[in-house]
Each structure stands twice: as C-alpha cells, then as structure tokens.
Amino acid sequence: MSLVPYRKNNWLSDPLGELENLHREMNRLFDFSFANNPFGETTLLGSQWSPTIDIHESKDSFLVKADLPGLAKDEIEISVQDNNLIIKGEKKKEHEVKEENYYKTERFYGSFYRTIQLPALVDDAKVEAQYKDGVLSLTLPKREDAKPKQIKVQIK
C-alpha cells in the first residue's frame, strides 16, 4: 500500500484567499478600464498597455511611481503641462532578434501612453526622474502658489 502525503495547505485557515487571488487575476485581465481612476485620463488610441502607477503627495511635491519593465531611459518620454503629467514611450522588441526567432511572447510591445492629472500645479522646471529596476520614480515639486498656506482666521 503506498502512502499518499497529507497536503496541508491554507484552505482551512484561508478559504477565501484562493478566491481573492482568482478575483485579482481576473481583474487584471479586464484592466483596460480606467473609469474608476479619479486621476487618470488615459487614451487608448494606439496603445493597449498602460503602466500601473502610485501617486503620493507631500506638502511640497508629488511623488509618482510607474512600473515600466524592460525599457531603456531613452525610450521613455515624460512631459509636464500645468497639472498634467504625461508618460509615454515605445517598448521595442530586442533589436538583435528577428521575428522568426521568437518562440513565444506574452509581453506587450509597442507604444504606451498615460496622462495623470495631479491635484495641484507643478513646477515643470524642477521635475526629477529616476529609472531603476523597471520602476520610474518622478518627483514633481509643487508651484509656490500651489502650496498649502495657512491663513489665520480671526474669530470675532
């Protein structure tokens, strides 16, 4: 008689975890809709892929992080206009590899585009960008007149 190993997995302690995972993966498949995104104005014209982003705010600046794996610095274009941040570029296939040498590709190649509307005006001359390990980090200092000011209110 052969012994079958008893597989203790987290079903008992976490019955909904697997469902959550499935839910998340299904959401990813349908992730072209940005209707729920209060900051985004994405246009899908000519691009089927958009980087996922995080936006943080401090008193003086915004910090935006975007996942852009597999790009070179000169393939990413960043521009700022008033309070709009535009990240766009083109993901190119490996330049030394010809089409017929590809076995399989799930990665997206082509142009991408994302507009992010920030809640305050930024100083476009002072924007700093860093690209490391596939993550683009942008620091956007707010314009002086856009910084929160404390106004003392006298109560009579």
Next chain:
Amino acid sequence: MLEKHKLFAKNERMPTILPVASIYDQNQKIVLAIEMAGVDKSTIDVCVEGNILAIKAIKRKENISGEYQALYQERQNVEYRRSFELNAEVDREGIEAEYKNGILKLSLTLAKRAQPKKIEIKT
C-alpha cells in the same frame, strides 16, 4: 509552505502573480525574458529540479518617507512565481540569469548532442 514563511514577515499576505515572459533565440541560446518590475533582488530565486525550472521573486514597494501621503495606489506588493518545463537538451549547468531594468533574463544553452557510441561486437 514553510519556505514561504521564511521570506515573509509575520502575517504578511500577498497575492501570487504569474509574470509575463517572452522566449526567443539569440546567439544560439534560448533566452527567457520575464517581466518583474521593482523586485527585491535578494528575493529572486531561480532553481532547476529535474525538468522544471522554477522562478520566484518578491516585489515589495519601497518605503516612502513619512512626509508623503498616498493618494492613489495601483501597484501592489506581489509574489511572482512561474515554472517552465525544460526538454532534455537544455544544459542544466549552463543557465545564466541577469536582472536588469525590471526584466529577469535567463539564458539557456543546449547541450551538445552526444555522439552515438559505437559498440564493438566480440566475435
């Protein structure tokens, strides 16, 4: 299950995601380019067991200094996991891995086919 807990902090739960990959021929090697942006390099684990090449990595978002407040978060902490089945011709010892710009590139070489061995017949 136990090895999973070694990498995670206590009670840390994160979703497991399949990273997307491209496979192509380059310079007589088979290259797997796996997209995993923002991964903590120390957690990348590539191992071959029998015919299976298994890749694991954990993406943890960097700590943002306290002066910042999160306004909008699409990115998540995730565990990337993917396995590939290798055929017998791949040289197990010669697998090279490189993580650059968010892509984990694995280069596989094919072992040279052994010459057919001629067997002498004793008379």
